[in-house]
Amino acid sequence: MLLTTQARMTSxxxxxxxxxxxxxxxxxxxxxxxxxxxxxxGFYLYPFFATLYxxxxxxxxxxxxxxxxxxxxxxxxxxxxxxTALFNTxxxxxxxxxxxxxxxxxxxxxxxxxxxxxAFYRTLFYIPSIVPVVASSLIFVWIFQPSFGIVNALxxxxxxxxxxxxxxxxxxxxxxxxxxxxxxGQPMVIYLAALQGVPKEMxxxxxxxxxxxxxxxxxxxxxxxxxxxxxxxxxxxxxSIQYFTQAQVIESPPGSPGNSTMFYVxxxxxxxxxxxxxxxxxxxxxxxxxxxxxxxxxxxKTSSRWVYYENEER
Amino acid sequence: MTRQLRRIGASASKHLVLILLGxxxxxxxxxxVGTSFKTDGQALQLPVVWxxxxxxxSNYPQLFxxxxxxxxxxxxFVYAAITIxxxxxxxxxxxxxxxxxxxxxxxxxxxxxxxxxxLPFICTLIPLFVMYKRFGWIGSYLPLEVPTFFGxxxxxxxxxxxxxxxxxxxxSEAARIDGANEFFIYSxxxxxxxxxxxxxxxLFQFIYCWNDYLGPLIYISNQNSYPLSLGLxxxxxxxxxxxAWVMAGATAxxxxxxxxxxxxxxxxxxxxxxxxxxx
Numbered sequence: 001m002l003l004t005t006q007a008r009m010t011s012x013x014x015x016x017x018x019x020x021x022x023x024x025x026x027x028x029x030x031x032x033x034x035x036x037x038x039x040x041x042g043f044y045l046y047p048f049f050a051t052l053y054x055x056x057x058x059x060x061x062x063x064x065x066x067x068x069x070x071x072x073x074x075x076x077x078x079x080x081x082x083x084t085a086l087f088n089t090x091x092x093x094x095x096x097x098x099x100x101x102x103x104x105x106x107x108x109x110x111x112x113x114x115x116x117x118x119a120f121y122r123t124l125f126y127i128p129s130i131v132p133v134v135a136s137s138l139i140f141v142w143i144f145q146p147s148f149g150i151v152n153a154l155x156x157x158x159x160x161x162x163x164x165x166x167x168x169x170x171x172x173x174x175x176x177x178x179x180x181x182x183x184x185g186q187p188m189v190i191y192l193a194a195l196q197g198v199p200k201e202m203x204x205x206x207x208x209x210x211x212x213x214x215x216x217x218x219x220x221x222x223x224x225x226x227x228x229x230x231x232x233x234x235x236x237x238x239x240s241i242q243y244f245t246q247a248q249v250i251e252s253p254p255g256s257p258g259n260s261t262m263f264y265v266x267x268x269x270x271x272x273x274x275x276x277x278x279x280x281x282x283x284x285x286x287x288x289x290x291x292x293x294x295x296x297x298x299x300x301k302t303s304s305r306w307v308y309y310e311n312e313e314r
Numbered sequence: 315m316t317r318q319l320r321r322i323g324a325s326a327s328k329h330l331v332l333i334l335l336g337x338x339x340x341x342x343x344x345x346x347v348g349t350s351f352k353t354d355g356q357a358l359q360l361p362v363v364w365x366x367x368x369x370x371x372s373n374y375p376q377l378f379x380x381x382x383x384x385x386x387x388x389x390x391f392v393y394a395a396i397t398i399x400x401x402x403x404x405x406x407x408x409x410x411x412x413x414x415x416x417x418x419x420x421x422x423x424x425x426x427x428x429x430x431x432x433l434p435f436i437c438t439l440i441p442l443f444v445m446y447k448r449f450g451w452i453g454s455y456l457p458l459e460v461p462t463f464f465g466x467x468x469x470x471x472x473x474x475x476x477x478x479x480x481x482x483x484x485x486s487e488a489a490r491i492d493g494a495n496e497f498f499i500y501s502x503x504x505x506x507x508x509x510x511x512x513x514x515x516x517l518f519q520f521i522y523c524w525n526d527y528l529g530p531l532i533y534i535s536n537q538n539s540y541p542l543s544l545g546l547x548x549x550x551x552x553x554x555x556x557x558a559w560v561m562a563g564a565t566a567x568x569x570x571x572x573x574x575x576x577x578x579x580x581x582x583x584x585x586x587x588x589x590x591x592x593x
Contacts, residue, residue, distance in 0.1 A: 025417045028496055032411025035404040036427060036471065039464025043442065044430050050441035061444060107335070115328055123579075124336050127343070130571050132525045134546040135564040139346045141550070142557055148358045150345055157361075182342065189586050238432045245527045249547055268436050273532070278440050285436040292434055 054282035061278055072283035082284070084259050085267035088173065092263065093240045096177045100184040101233055107184075108191035109221070122192065126185035137249040140179045141166060166250055169260045176261065179246055187232050194225040223308040230307050234299055238292055244269065264288060346568070349561035350374070357557045373562040377549070380559075383566065385538065386545035393455050393530075393541055394523035400462030401470045401519050402512065408465045409474035410500050414486055424475075431468050435528075443532070453536060458529045462519075470515045476588055477511035478504060514585030517578055524571060542567050 030037070055072055057065035076082050107125060111118050128136065143150050144165035152162030165175045198221060206216050222229075244265035248254050254270065255262035264284070272281035349357050350373055351366040377383065412424045446457045465471055481504060489499045505512070527543040534540060540548070549563040575582060 022418070025415065026419075029411050029415045029417030029420055032415060032496075032500075033408045033423065033465075035463065036408040036465030039404075039461060039466050040427070040430065043461050043464065043466060044433065044438060047438035047441035047445070048433070050444075051437055051439075054440060061447075110328060110332065113328065115332065121332050121336060125339055127572060127575065128339055130521065130575055131343070131568050132543060132546075132571065134527055134543045135346075135567045136342075138546060138550055138560055138564045139342045142349065142561060143342055143345055145557075148360065148557070150341075150362055153360060153362045182339065185339075186586070189583065193583075193586065234432065238434070242434050242436070248531070249527070249550070252551070265436060272440060278444075281436075282440055285434070285439070288434050289437045292432060296432055 051282045051285050054279050055286045057279045057282075059278040059282075060276045065279060068279065072280050073287075075280065076283055076287070081259060081262065081267060085262045085264045088260070088262055089241060089243060089264040091173055092176060092180075092243055093237065095174075096180045096240050097233065097236050099177070100181055100187065100236065101229070103181060104184045104187040105191050105229070108188050108195055109217075111188075111192055112195040122189065126189055129183040129185035131183075133245050134249050136179065136182065137246045140175070140182075141250050144175055166261075167257055169258045172251075172257060172260045176243075176246060176250075180240070187236065190228060190232060191225065194228040195221070198224045226307040227309060230299070230303050234296060237295055237299070241288070241292060241295070343568075346561050346564050349557055350565045352558050354556055354558050357561075370558075373558045374566070377559045377562050377566075381545065381548065381552075382538070383542075383545060383563070386540050386542045389539055390524060390541040390543075393458065393526075394520045396455070396459045397462040397467075397523055398516050398519045400459060401467045401515060404463050404465045405467055405470040405515065406474055406505060406508070406512070407500070409471045409478055410504060412471070413475045413478040414481075414483075414500070414504060415496070427465075427468055427471065439532070446533070452533055453539070455530075455534070455539070457533045458526070467519065470519065473515060473518075473585065473588055474508065474511055477508055481507055510581065510584065511588070513578075513581050514588070517574075517581055518585060520574075521571060524567075 054065055056067060056069060058068045058071070059065035111121055115121065131139070144152075146152060146162070146164040146167060149162075149165075151165070155162040163171045165171050202220050202224070203216055206220050211219065242265050243263050247261045247263055247266055248269070251257075251261050254266050268281050268284045268288075271277045271284065348364070348366055351370050352363070352373075353366075353368070353370055356363050356366065408427075412420060412427075442457070443452070446452055449456075451457050451460075485503060485507075486499050489503055494503075524542065526541070527547070530541050530544050534544065537548070546563050546567055549560050553559045
C-alpha cells in the first residue's frame with residue numbers, strides 16, 4: 001500500500017519497482033560509505049580482535065602464536081618496568097592536560113578581550129604548534145642543553161645552577177611537559193573561535209542583572225563553550241596517554257635517564273619491535289584500550305553535570 | 315580622569331602579559347634560526363651570543379651535502395601527495411554518505427567511526443604489521459598510503475561532513491527532481507561547493523605527513539626512503555655535538571610549514587574552527 005503511493009509520487013523510484021525506496025536509500029548510503037566500511041573492517045576491526053587474541057599467546061612474529069592463557073597479564077602485573085611506564089604516562093597526563101587546557105583557555109580569553117593586535121598574537125602563539133614534532137624536539141634539546149643551552153645560561157645570569165633537564169631523573173618529565181605546553185596554540189585557537197561564537201547579548205543581559213566579570217565567566221562563558229572544552233579535553237587525554245614521539249627522539253636510549261621517561265608506548269615499542277615479545281606487547285595494548293575506554297566513559301558520564309548543550313530540551 | 319587611567323592601566327597590563335608570553339613562545343624559534351647561522355664554536359659560546367656574528371650561511375650547504383636532505387624532502391612530498399589523493403577521494407565519498415543521504419543506521423555508524431578516533435594506535439599495530447609483512451609492504455610507504463584510500467583519515471571525513479551539512483538540502487532535491495543521480499550530485503554540485511573545505515583537508519593532510527614520525531619509524535628502514543622527520547632524527551644521532559647543523563636541519567624542516575601557514579592562514583583558521591567548534 002505504502003509502496004504504491006510512494007511509487008506513484010516519485011517516478012524514478014518506480015523504475016526498479018521491486019525494491020522499496022527505503023532499502024534503495026540504505027544501499028545508496030552504504031555504497032557511499034563503503035570505502036570506510038572496508039577500511040574499518042580491515043584496518044580496525046580485524047587487527048583489534050587479533051590484538052586481543054595475541055594478548056593470550058606467546059608470539060614472536062614467526063610461526064604461529066601459542067596460546068598461553070593469562071600468562072602475559074600475570075607477567076605484566078609483576079613487571080616493575082611496566083609499573084614505572086604506567087606511572088610516567090600518568091604523571092605526564094595528569095599534569096599536562098589540565099595545565100594546557102587552563103593555559104589555552106586563559107590565553108584565548110585574554111585575546112578575546114578586544115586586544116589590539118589580536119591576529120598578531122594569535123599567530124605568534126599558534127606557530128609553535130605547527131612546528132614539526134621532530135624539529136620542536138630538537139629545538140628543546142638544544143635550548144635545555146645542560147651546559148650550553150640558553151635556558152641554563154639565562155639561569156646562570158641570575159645565579160641559579162640549572163638542572164640537566166631532559167637528562168635528569170627528576171626534571172626529565174617536567175621538561176617534556178614544558179615542550180607540550182609550547183604547542184598549546186592549537187587548542188587556544190579552537191577556544192578563541194568558540195568564545196567568539198558566544199552571543200554578545202548574553203553578556204549584556206548578565207551585566208544588566210549585575211553579574212561581575214567572575215560571574216560572567218562562571219555562568220555565561222564556561223557553560224556556553226563547555227561542549228568544546230569536553231571535546232578538547234578528551235582528545236588531549238587520549239593523545240597524552242599515547243605519548244611517545246618526543247621521548248623517542250630526545251632520549252637515547254629511549255626511556256633514559258633511569259627509566260624516568262619510559263612512557264607506556266615507549267615500553268610497548270621496546271617490547272614489540274626490539275624484543276619481539278608480540279604477545280606481551282599485545283596484552284599491554286589491550287590494557288591501554290581498557291584504560292582509555294574507562295577514562296572516556298567516566299568523562300562523558302560526568303560531563304552531563306558541567307557540559308551544557310544549547311539545543312538540549314530539559 | 316581616573317577611569318581613563320584605569321582603562322589604560324588594564325590595557326597595558328594585558329599587553330604586558332601577552333608580550334612576555336609572546337617572548338617565551340617566540341624565543342625557541344628565534345634561538346633555532348640564530349644558532350643555524352652561527353659557527354660551531356659560537357653556538358657553544360658563553361655568555362650567550364644573541365645574534366650570529368659573523369652571519370654564516372655555510373651550515374646549510376654543508377648539511378645538505380653531508381646527508382641526502384633533498385631526498386628526504388622528495389620522499390615526504392611523494393608520501394603527502396599520494397595520501398592527499400586517497401583522503402580526497404575516500405573521505406569526501408564517505409562524508410557525503412554520512413551527511414547528504416538519509417538512511418537507517420547512518421548516525422549509529424557515524425558514531426562508530428568517531429569512536430575509532432580514540433582507539434589507541436597500538437591496539438591495532440601488531441596484527442597490521444604482521445599483515446603488511448605478509449603482503450611484502452614493509453620497507454615501503456604502502457602501509458601508510460593504502461589505508462587513506464579507505465577512509466582512514468576520520469578527521470578529514472568528519473571535517474567534510476560538517477561542511478556538507480551546511481549546504482542546503484534543497485540544492486540536492488532540485489537536482490534529484492531534474493533526474494540527476496546521486497553520484498552526479500556529489501561530483502558536480504556538492505564537491506565544487508566544498509572547495510574551501512577540500513582545501514583545508516589537503517592542507518591538514520600535508521602537515522600530517524610532514525610531521526609524521528611514528529608511521530615511517532615503524533615501516534621504513536632504508537635511509538634512502540626516509541622522510542624528513544626520520545632524516546632530522548638522523549642529524550641528531552650523527553652530529554650530536556654540532557648544534558649549528560642540528561638547528562639548520564630543524565629550520566629547514568620548519569620554514570616550509572611556517573611559510574605555508576602564512577600563505578594559507580585563512581584556510582587554516584577556518585578549518586580549525588570547523589572541526590573544533592561544531593561538535
